[in-house]
Structure formats: structure tokens, C-alpha cells
Amino acid sequence: xxxxxxTDVAATDADSSVAVKTIRVRVLRQDAPGRESYxxxxxxxxxxxxxxxxxxxxxxxxxTSADGRAVPPVAWDCSCLEEVCGSCTMLVNGRTRMACxxxxxxxxxxxxxxxxxxxxxxxxxxxxLVVDRRRLFRSLERVKAWVPVDGSYDQGPGPRISxxxxxxxxxLSTCIxxxxxxxxxxxxxxxxxxxxxxxxQEEFDARRKAAFDKGFLxxxxxxxxxLFNAHPTGGMIADERLKAVxxxxxxxxxxxxxxxxxxxxxQIPLTRSIARAGRAATLWAIKxxxxx
Amino acid sequence: xxxxxxSGPESIDSFFSRHQFLIYRLFSLSxxxxxxxxxxxxxxxxxxxxxxxxxxQSRVDLIxxxxxxxxxxxWAFIFLPMLFHASVGFAIIAGGLPNVGSYPYVGNVxxxxxxxxxxxxxxxxxxxxxxxxxxxxxxxxxAFKPEQATSTAATAIQSAPVAILYAIGVLSAVFHFANGLWxxxxxxxxxxxxxxxxxxxxxxxxxxxxxxxxxxxxxxxMLTTDVDxxxxxxxxxxxxxxxxxxxxx
Numbered sequence: 001x002x003x004x005x006x007t008d009v010a011a012t013d014a015d016s017s018v019a020v021k022t023i024r025v026r027v028l029r030q031d032a033p034g035r036e037s038y039x040x041x042x043x044x045x046x047x048x049x050x051x052x053x054x055x056x057x058x059x060x061x062x063x064t065s066a067d068g069r070a071v072p073p074v075a076w077d078c079s080c081l082e083e084v085c086g087s088c089t090m091l092v093n094g095r096t097r098m099a100c101x102x103x104x105x106x107x108x109x110x111x112x113x114x115x116x117x118x119x120x121x122x123x124x125x126x127x128x129l130v131v132d133r134r135r136l137f138r139s140l141e142r143v144k145a146w147v148p149v150d151g152s153y154d155q156g157p158g159p160r161i162s163x164x165x166x167x168x169x170x171x172l173s174t175c176i177x178x179x180x181x182x183x184x185x186x187x188x189x190x191x192x193x194x195x196x197x198x199x200x201q202e203e204f205d206a207r208r209k210a211a212f213d214k215g216f217l218x219x220x221x222x223x224x225x226x227l228f229n230a231h232p233t234g235g236m237i238a239d240e241r242l243k244a245v246x247x248x249x250x251x252x253x254x255x256x257x258x259x260x261x262x263x264x265x266x267q268i269p270l271t272r273s274i275a276r277a278g279r280a281a282t283l284w285a286i287k288x289x290x291x292x
Numbered sequence: 293x294x295x296x297x298x299s300g301p302e303s304i305d306s307f308f309s310r311h312q313f314l315i316y317r318l319f320s321l322s323x324x325x326x327x328x329x330x331x332x333x334x335x336x337x338x339x340x341x342x343x344x345x346x347x348x349q350s351r352v353d354l355i356x357x358x359x360x361x362x363x364x365x366x367w368a369f370i371f372l373p374m375l376f377h378a379s380v381g382f383a384i385i386a387g388g389l390p391n392v393g394s395y396p397y398v399g400n401v402x403x404x405x406x407x408x409x410x411x412x413x414x415x416x417x418x419x420x421x422x423x424x425x426x427x428x429x430x431x432x433x434x435a436f437k438p439e440q441a442t443s444t445a446a447t448a449i450q451s452a453p454v455a456i457l458y459a460i461g462v463l464s465a466v467f468h469f470a471n472g473l474w475x476x477x478x479x480x481x482x483x484x485x486x487x488x489x490x491x492x493x494x495x496x497x498x499x500x501x502x503x504x505x506x507x508x509x510x511x512x513x514m515l516t517t518d519v520d521x522x523x524x525x526x527x528x529x530x531x532x533x534x535x536x537x538x539x540x541x
Contacts, residue, residue, distance in 0.1 A: 094394045184395050186388050186403060214309070248309045252316035255388060255406075256475040258399030271478070272485055279481020281313070 021046040023104065024066070025055060027074050028118040030125045033132075034194060037125070040074075041066035052092055052099035052107075052117065053078050056129075076129035083265055086176030089183065090129050091118040096183035098265050120183045124192040135191060136179050138212045139221035143244045147234040159232040172227035172273060174266045181219040181260035181270055187253050191215050216253040217245070219260035223273035229280065242284040251277045319380040320479050326369045327377050328469045335462070335503055338510025345442035345522040348513075349529055352441035378414050385411070406471050409464040416461030424448060439530040446517040455515055462507040470500025 023044045030037040043066045044058045053076075060073035078088035081100045088099040093107060093116050107115050123131040149155060161169075182188045193208040195201075225241045228234035245251050251274065260270040308315065337355070341348040358365055385407045392404045421427060424445065428434035437444045449455055474496040477483045483492040 184391070186390050186400070189387070189389050246313040248312045250313055252313045252479075253387075254479070255384070255403055256399070256478055257397075257403035259391075259395045259397060262395065262397045262399070269486065271489070275478045275481055275484035275489070277481075278479050279484055282317075282480050285313070285317070 023050075023055065023108070024114045025059065026114055026116045027059070027128070028116075029074060029128045030119070031127065033124055033126060040071065042074075046104075048105065050104040051081075052090070052102040052104070052115075053081060053088060055104060055115065056099070056117075074129065075127045077131075084176060086178035089120055089178045089180055091120065091183070092116070094118075096120065096180045096263055098178060098180075101265065120179060122183050122185075122188055122190045123179065124190070133177075133179055135212045135215070136177055136182060136218070136220065138209065139217045140177070140224055142213065142217060143221045143225040143228075143241050144237055145221065145224035145228055147228060147231055148237055149233065161232060165230065169227055169230055171266075171268055172223050175220055175224060175268055176266060177220065178265060179220070180263045180265060184259035184263040185216075185219060186257050186259065187255045188216050188218050214248055216249050217251075219254075219270040219274060222251055222254075222277045223268060223270050226273040226276050226280070238280075239284070242280055245277055246281045246285065251281050254278075315380060316384075317479075319377060319384075320476050322373045322377045323469070323472045324476055327374050328472070330370050331465055331469050332503065335466070335507045335510060339506040339513065340510075341442060341445075341513035341517065342509055345517065345525045346529065348442050349526060352438055353529075356438045374417070378410075381410050381414075402471055406468060406475070409468040409471075412464040413461060413468050416457070416464065419457075420461065440523065440526045442514075442517055443519050443522040443526055446514045446519050446522060449511070449514045450517075450519070455511065458511055459508065462511060463504060466500055466503045466507055470496045470503065473499060 023046050025042045025044055027040050027042060028037050029040050042059045042062070044055050044062075047054070056074060056076050063071060063073050065071045076088065076090065076099065078100060079085040080087075083098050083101045086098070089096060090099050091097075092099065092102045093111060099117075104115070117129065119125050119129045120131045120133075123133050123135065126132050191211050193204070193211050195204040199207070222245060225245050229238040229241055254274055256271075258271050260274075261268070264270055337348070337351045340351050356362065388407070390404045390407065392400050422431060422433040424434065424436035426434045426436075435444055435448045449458055474489075474493055477492050478489065483489050
């Protein structure tokens with residue numbers, strides 16, 4: 001708090017000391033998949049209104065650690081810089097969030113001594129802060145998170161959706177596939193499949209997909225399944241989605257910790273989606289039991 | 293299931309994989325019926341000791357009037373469902389990765405406590421069954437005598453360390469049940485909106501507090517029981533057993 005206030009003053013006061021204008025940053029780095037991770041300290045000159053992306057940009061420009069060694073720039077993913085693309089998810093001070101909307105002035109209020117940046121822990125690290133989130137997208141494939149309109153003929157205009165249904169669906173449609181809900185979920189655990197030397201790319205892909213398909217879908221995919229099941233055209237394959245939602249790694253894996261909804265940067269009512277999926281699964285299971 | 297029946301060595305793993313949803317739902321249900329229902333009946337029965345040894349004895353007599361089918365009832369509706377619930381529960385705990393240190397939200401604390409209290413309650417129940425149930429007799433336990441319900445139970449519990457362990461065990465079981473009631477409602481989709489979950493949460497809090505009061509009340513009743521007085525009352529209610537006991541002395 002004090003540091004942030006002092007530096008705000010310093011920006012307008014020319015004879016303030018330079019020492020207070022430095023942010024100490026600790027980054028958990030990893031050179032390649034499967035390699036040991038290691039901590040590295042960086043000193044970054046303070047500027048008002050920085051976010052974690054601009055901190056990482058300064059680290060990359062400097063490419064020198066706090067102890068004066070020339071180091072390769074820290075690698076990270078980002079794109080839109082406005083919390084819409086979902087690509088810059090990382091752990092900042094131990095909590096999953098979007099680096100673009102993680103504001104340094106606020107973080108310094110939490111902890112003035114240091115900012116700690118780590119890659120997500122539930123996905124395999126590619127390099128430094130870059131992780132491989134293909135399992136997240138595989139989950140969306142598993143639940144068929146789309147409206148099936150592909151075909152060789154014109155299917156005509158879609159059915160009308162009432163404003164009430166639109167209001168209900170809109171929050172779910174704001175999901176940016178950032179993976180925060182998965183990172184914070186104690187039931188969603190990391191699946192990392194390493195390619196064997198004697199394995200072709202196709203064999204490896206198939207083995208990895210099979211491993212993903214045994215794991216928990218995650219809150220994002222369950223919520224998307226509910227979004228598309230509520231859609232009049234998307235709901236035409238509602239049974240296929242419910243089959244996926246109740247297969248291995250489905251809704252039953254949820255442990256009701258409700259961290260997903262607490263960390264979601266878009267405030268998506270994920271636990272409502274999960275409970276609705278639970279209800280739909282209950283009714284679907286009864287239907288399957290008696291209607292077959 | 294429409295999937296082909298599995299055969300060969302991988303069939304057991306495949307069985308659990310294919311029926312994971314059903315197994316987890318049966319796990320959830322078994323926590324309420326019959327295991328949770330039994331917990332409620334058990335704690336309310338215990339609490340009757342607060343109205344004196346006669347009151348507790350009459351309820352124990354009612355339960356034991358089920359003899360000779362009582363062991364069947366116990367295994368079918370209490371022990372086996374409880375072992376099923378515990379087995380699946382331990383598998384669930386093994387598959388999770390608690391992170392309450394990084395995400396100290398109320399829901400996450402409850403998630404962690406649900407697992408901790410489940411394990412404490414399981415260990416407590418094993419010890420409790422050994423100590424008091426007739427099944428424990430072959431292993432040096434089984435101190436409870438149905439015809440002398442209050443005196444034998446009170447004698448077993450009336451020491452400070454045992455009483456403290458009982459309080460921990462009972463409160464763990466009660467938290468596990470009350471919190472589980474709330475999560476069960478989400479699992480089955482009974483309450484789906486955040487507002488409904490909050491209302492249901494109040495219901496589970498009231499159930500939890502009431503059951504904790506009954507459980508601790510029963511424990512306090514046992515601790516304050518005058519064992520000699522209780523034995524006199526029991527000998528009046530079951531004169532035959534008392535005669536046998538007198539012969540043995």
C-alpha cells in the first residue's frame with residue numbers, strides 16, 4: 001500500500017528516490033516440457049497503471065535477472081489484452097487470473113514486497129508461462145459445445161428465442177475458455193501425456209485423447225453443454241450432450257467446492273450450470289432407465 | 293448400458309469406468325438413505341438418555357425387539373451401505389487435490405472439511421463399533437449390553453479421553469451429513485440457482501445444529517449418568533438378566 005502511494009507521488013515529484021520505483025517479481029520458469037522448473041527474480045521499474053503483461057514485457061525487454069545475469073526472455077501467451085481472448089491465464093500471487101486484468105497497483109496493495117508469477121498447474125507447461133490447454137478444448141468437443149447446423153441443404157431460419165431465454169443464456173456465452181475454473185478446481189487434476197520415442201504423432205495423439213477422455217470435463221464444458229442444450233436448435237442433440245456429461249469424467253466428478261464460480265473472470269454462474277446439469281442428468285438417467 | 297459387455301482382465305476397471313455416474317449417484321444417495329437416516333435415528337435415540345435410563349432403555353428394547361433379524365437389518369441397511377459409501381468416498385478423496393491454501397473460499401473450506409470429517413467419522417465408527425457393538429466382542433470390545441443399555445454405554449464412555457474422541461467423532465459425522473445434504477441437493481439438481489442454494493444452506497445449517505445438539509446432548513447424558521442408579525433401573529426392567537448377572541458375580 002505504502003509503496004504504491006509513494007510511487008504515485010513519485011511520478012509527479014522529480015526528486016523522489018529511484019529505489020521505491022522498483023517492483024520485485026519472482027517468476028517460475030521451465031525451459032521445455034518435462035524439464036525441472038526454477039525460480040528467477042526480476043526487478044522491474046514501476047510505472048503507474050501497469051498490468052502483469054506490461055511487467056512481462058519489461059522483463060522480456062531487459063532479459064536480465066535481478067542478480068545481473070543475461071537470461072532468455074520469459075515466454076508467455078497473450079493476445080487481446082482486454083480479458084476477452086482467454087489466453088493469458090496464469091497464477092499471480094498464487095491465484096489463477098488473467099494477466100491482462102491483473103493490475104500491478106492492486107497487487108502491490110495485496111503484497112508490496114513481491115509479485116509472484118507462475119504457469120497454470122493443471123496443464124502441461126510448454127515453456128515458462130506458456131501451457132498446453134488442448135484438454136480444455138477436448139472437453140468442449142466431448143460435450144459437443146456447438147449448434148449443429150452443418151449440412152448440404154438450407155435448413156431455413158432458426159427458431160425464435162425469447163428475451164428471457166436470451167438473458168439466461170447470455171452470461172454462459174461469455175465464457176472465454178481461459179481455464180481459471182479448471183485451475184482452481186480441486187477435482188480437476190493435471191493430465192500430462194509424454195510422447196514415447198517409438199510412437200508416431202497419430203498414436204501419441206490418440207493415446208493423449210484417450211487419457212483426456214477419462215478425466216473430468218470441468219466446469220466450463222458442463223456450462224457450455226447447458227448453454228447449447230437450452231438453445232432450440234442446439235437442444236436437438238441434447239441427449240448426446242447428456243450422454244457425454246454422464247459418462248466417465250462427467251458431472252459426477254464435481255465435488256461442489258464452488259471455486260470455479262469464485263475465480264471466473266466473467267462471473268459466469270458456473271455452479272448454477274452444474275446444478276442444472278445435475279438435474280438434467282437425474283431426469284435423463286430416469287428416462288433411460290424406464291424408456292429404453 | 294448399450295456398450296458391449298466387457299470381458300477379459302480389463303473388465304473390472306472398465307465396469308467402474310462405464311458405470312461411474314451410477315456409482316457416484318448411488319454413493320450420494322447412500323449418504324442420505326440409509327446411512328444419513330440411520331445417523332439421525334441413532335443420535336436421537338442416544339439423546340433420549342437425557343430423560344433418564346428408562347427412556348433410553350425403552351428405545352433400545354424397541355430396536356432389539358427386531359431380533360433375530362436385527363443382524364440382517366444391520367448389515368443390509370447400515371454396515372454394507374456405510375462400507376460402500378466409505379469405499380467410494382476414499383476413492384473420491386484420492387482423486388482430488390485440495391487447494392484451500394490458495395483459494396480460501398467458504399465453499400472450498402467446506403469441500404476440504406467434507407473430506408476430512410468423512411475420514412474422521414469413518415475411523416471413529418470403526419472404533420465405536422469395536423468398542424460397543426457385539427461384533428467387537430471377539431476382539432476384546434463389544435462392551436454394550438442391550439438389556440443394560442445405559443449403564444454399559446455410560447461405563448464405556450465415562451473417561452475424559454474417550455468422551456473427547458466421541459465428541460469429535462459425533463461432530464464430524466454431523467458436519468459430514470449436514471454439509472452432504474446441501475451438496476446432495478446440488479448433485480441431484482434439487483436446488484439449482486444461487487439463491488436456492490443459499491436457502492438450502494440454511495436448512496442444512498439448522499439440521500446440522502439440531503443434530504449436533506442431539507449428539508452432544510446424548511453424550512452429555514451418558515457422561516452425567518449415575519451408573520449404579522442406571523443398573524438398578526435396568527434390573528427392574530429386565531429382572532431375568534439381572535438374576536443372571538447376580539449369579540455371575
